[in-house]
Amino acid sequence: MHPARVDSLVDLAYGVLILAAIVLMVVVTTRVGIAFGIGVFLAYATHVVWKMARYDPEWMTREVAQQVEDELSEEVTAAVSEEMTETVEEAVSKEVTGAVEDTVEETVEKAVKDATDAES
Template sequence: MNPARVDFVVDLIYGLLIFASIALIAVLGTRVGVAFGLGVLASYVVHVVWKMARFDPDWMTREVADEVEETVTEEVTEEVEQTVSQEVDEVIDRLEEINDRVDRRPRTEEVDERVEELTRESRPDDGSERDR
């Protein structure tokens, strides 16, 4: 028997079973029909996974690999962002400390003024120091 025909017949049977579950809901009540319908849908999911694996054997491997890649990428990106953020914060703190130290140091003009002031104080004004 041709595999394509078998798949067609199986899909047709699943469709008929879903129709039967709708009919059961209408005739017997909601509980029986919903239970039957959920069973049909669960078995259909198993059938689709089997069909995908049969026609494309690497399908599940690709799906898992894609999911793993996406998860790893998100986790690595998040971890890198946290690490970089922490390191940037540390560098900013160190720069602020350095800026505070630099701000506490006297400016060149202040140093020059103080040197002139000390030089004037140590130098005699009237030359009497030289005569001694």
């Protein structure tokens, strides 16, 4: 069973016992009902103390920290990936453009020089 279901069933059982104590006060005698009610109340208080003792207050902090870490990691990865793609595209574009310009310039100069030398 799930712990949440067990806790809710136990709380419901204590509610039924408190109702039984009230019925005993009305039907039997007040002393018996009050004694039973005090017993139920003390048992319920013990149950609540036990439940709170096993509660882990750091649980929520760990869960939130893990959630923030996961989301931040995803966002940073996406941002870095996008930035790197843009940077690489720009660098490749500049490099290719520069290389093409240099190659064309050298080829044209060589062709012009060869043509000029051939005419002379």
